Amino acid sequence: MLYQLPLAPKYGELSNERLCAGIADFKRRLGSRLVILGHHYQQDDVIQFADFTGDSLKLSQLAAEHHEAEFIVFCGVHFMAETADILTHEKQTVILPDLSAGCSMADMAHIDQVEAGWPLLEERAEGPITPITYVNSSAAVKAFVGRHDGACCTSSNAKMVMERAAAGFLEEEPALKVVGLRYFNVFGPGEAHKGTVYDPRFPDGGLSAAQVRAAQVFLWKGHCSVHQLFTTRNVEAIRALPEPYAILVHPECEWAVCQGADRVGSTEYIIKTVREAPPGSFWAIGTEVNLVQRLARQHPDKHVRSLAGIQCLCTTMYRIDLKHLYWTLENLVGGRVVNRISVDPETRRWSRVALDRMLALRPAQPVSAR
Ligand code: SF4
Numbered sequence: 385m386l387y388q389l390p391l392a393p394k395y396g397e398l399s400n401e402r403l404c405a406g407i408a409d410f411k412r413r414l415g416s417r418l419v420i421l422g423h424h425y426q427q428d429d430v431i432q433f434a435d436f437t438g439d440s441l442k443l444s445q446l447a448a449e450h451h452e453a454e455f456i457v458f459c460g461v462h463f464m465a466e467t468a469d470i471l472t473h474e475k476q477t478v479i480l481p482d483l484s485a486g487c488s489m490a491d492m493a494h495i496d497q498v499e500a501g502w503p504l505l506e507e508r509a510e511g512p513i514t515p516i517t518y519v520n521s522s523a524a525v526k527a528f529v530g531r532h533d534g535a536c537c538t539s540s541n542a543k544m545v546m547e548r549a550a551a552g553f554l555e556e557e558p559a560l561k562v563v564g565l566r567y568f569n570v571f572g573p574g575e576a577h578k579g580t581v582y583d584p585r586f587p588d589g590g591l592s593a594a595q596v597r598a599a600q601v602f603l604w605k606g607h608c609s610v611h612q613l614f615t616t617r618n619v620e621a622i623r624a625l626p627e628p629y630a631i632l633v634h635p636e637c638e639w640a641v642c643q644g645a646d647r648v649g650s651t652e653y654i655i656k657t658v659r660e661a662p663p664g665s666f667w668a669i670g671t672e673v674n675l676v677q678r679l680a681r682q683h684p685d686k687h688v689r690s691l692a693g694i695q696c697l698c699t700t701m702y703r704i705d706l707k708h709l710y711w712t713l714e715n716l717v718g719g720r721v722v723n724r725i726s727v728d729p730e731t732r733r734w735s736r737v738a739l740d741r742m743l744a745l746r747p748a749q750p751v752s753a754r
Contacts, residue, residue: 385462385484385486385491386462386483386484386486387483387484388482388483388484388485388703388708388723391707391708391711395707395710395711396707398707398710400429400706403706403707403709403710404429404432404706406710406713406714407433407706407709407710407713408433410710410713410714410716410717411433411713413717414455414713414716414717416452416453417452417453417454417455418453418454418455418457418713418716419435419436419446419447419450419453419455419456419457420433420434420435420436420457420459420709421434421435421436421437421438421443421446421447421456421457421458421459421460421468422434422436422437422443422459422460423437423438423439423440423443423459423460423461423464423701424437424438424439424651424655424672424674424675424678425460425651425672425674425675425698425701426459426460426674426701426704427674427702427704427705428674428678429705429706430459430704430705430706430709431459431678433709434459438652439538439650439651439652440460440463440464440467440519440520441467441519441538442652443458443460443464443468444464444467444468444470444471444472445471447468447471447472447476447478448468448471448472448473451473451476453476454475454476454477455476455477455479455716455721456468456472456476456477456478456479457479457481457709457712457713458478458479458480458725459481459704459709460480460485460701460704461480461485461486461487461490461698461700461701462480462483462485462486462487462490462522462725463486463487463490463519463520463521463522463523465478465479465480465725466478466522466523466725466727466735467519467523467526467739468725469523469725469726469727469732470523470526470727470732470735470736470739471736471739477721477724478724478725478726479712479716479721479722479723479724479725480704480723480725481704481708481709481711481712481723482703482704482705482708482723483723484700484703485700485701485703485704486700487520487608487700488608488609488610488700489518489520489606489607489608489609489636490520490521490522490525492584492604492605492606492607493517493521493522493525493584493604493606494522494584495522495524495525495528497584498525498528499528501582501584501588501589502515502528502532502563504588504596505561505563505582505589505596505602508593508596508597509561509596509597509599510597511561512561513532513561513562513563513602514532514533514534514535514549514550514552514553514561514562514563515528515529515532515534515562515563516529516534516535516536516537516542516545516546516549516562516563516564517529517534517536517537517564517738518536518537518538518539518542518564519536519537519538519739520608521536523727523731523732523735524731524735526734526735526738526739527730527731527732527733527734527735527738528734529735529738530733530734530735530736530737530738530739530741531734531737533553534549534563534738534741535548535549535553535738535741535742535745536738536739536741536742537564537742538650538742539634539635539636539649539650539651540649540650540652540653541742541745542564542635544745545742545745546562546564546601548745549562550562550600550601553741561599561600561601561602562600562601562602563582563602563604564579564601564602564603564604579599579600579601579602579603580595580596580598580599580600580601580602580603581602581603581605582602582603582604582605583605584604584605585605589602607636607638608636610636610672610696610697610698611633611634611636611637611638611670611671611672611696612636612637612638613692613694613696614633614637614638614641614670614691614692614696615638615641615692616640616641616644618641618670618691618692618693619631619641619644619645619691620644621693622668622691627666627687628666629666629667629668629687629689630646630647630665630666630667630668631644631645631646631647631668631669631670631691632645632646632647632648632649632654632657632658632667632668632669632670633645633647633648633669633670633671633691634648634649634650634651634654634670634671635648635649635650637670641670641691645670651671651675654669654671654675654679655675655679658679658683658686658688659683661683661686662686663685663686664685664686664687665686665687666686666687667679667686667687667688667689668689668690668691669688669689669690669691670690670691670692670696671696672696672697672698672701673690673695673696673697674697674698676688676689676690677690
């Protein structure tokens with residue numbers, strides 16, 4: 385994880401009004417040279433200045449379409465800014481306003497752990513292995529996957545990518561085993577939870593030779609520290625309410641929570657479901673609180689609340705605030721680039737292979753919509 389040096393005290397002394405007025409002025413002065421991207425989990429103070437909002441991959445693709453933008457300021461977390469740098473033109477500069485905005489999930493698969501564990505899996509698996517990584521991973525892990533004939537996946541298309549990987553992307557030699565470098569619920573509620581968990585904290589991933597031989601899918605142990613806060617107790621509490629709440633959760637929630645939900649799907653799927661729901665409908669949503677609160681404000685004709693009573697906040701993304709955005713843009717106006725996120729050419733090349741292999745597959749579908 386990178387570390388952000390504290391900003392000069394003068395930024396802490398500026399009121400929100402001054403910060404907002406300054407950011408608006410810097411944006412106007414930079415014009416089409418600047419694109420600001422805002423992830424759905426970002427706080428409203430920052431989102432109001434975003435030219436585009438979306439999930440990490442959609443935002444990176446949008447940035448790549450805007451060739452005229454010299455500067456891409458990504459109000460998200462570190463792996464998202466890396467993905468934007470991989471997908472955009474080399475002349476474009478990607479900036480993360482606070483370098484400490486990391487992702488706990490991405491940090492759970494360090495490239496050194498992946499490289500250390502792979503040879504043993506290959507040796508013992510008795511067949512080809514195709515690595516798959518969730519896009520919430522470092523560029524180094526994506527590059528590893530690209531170099532080993534694998535692909536990235538998102539929460540929308542994970543099931544499809546893994547099925548295609550198991551069949552062999554190139555329809556040549558079938559891949560017998562898949563290493564998903566993430567542990568999250570790629571199979572929707574009602575389906576079997578298949579997979580052998582590889583835990584990098586233990587020698588050999590905590591697996592015996594026989595377990596490695598028998599496994600069809602290895603799931604890298606890791607989780608999103610935000611979505612794992614939702615529990616089956618939350619589900620039971622909502623079910624006990626007199627109102628007919630439908631429970632809608634992100635697949636990064638734990639398996640039992642997904643099984644207890646009515647619908648499971650990506651961030652974009654959650655937004656679309658609430659948007660298209662009839663007036664008066666009740667929704668208890670298991671995803672990051674900033675998005676849930678925004679959906680509640682945007683749809684006052686529907687009853688939208690968090691699945692949990694506690695605030696499930698992505699605290700790392702929350703580090704990107706008005707002060708850091710102001711500081712970033714002020715420097716750009718002054719001709720200085722701060723906090724550039726730059727992926728080295730070799731890593732960029734191979735991580736692009738992993739991303740492109742995913743993007744070449746058919747359009748993503750919701751994980752589940754029962
Ligand atoms: S919500 Fe979870 S997966 Fe998304 S950026 Fe935050 S910690 Fe990472």
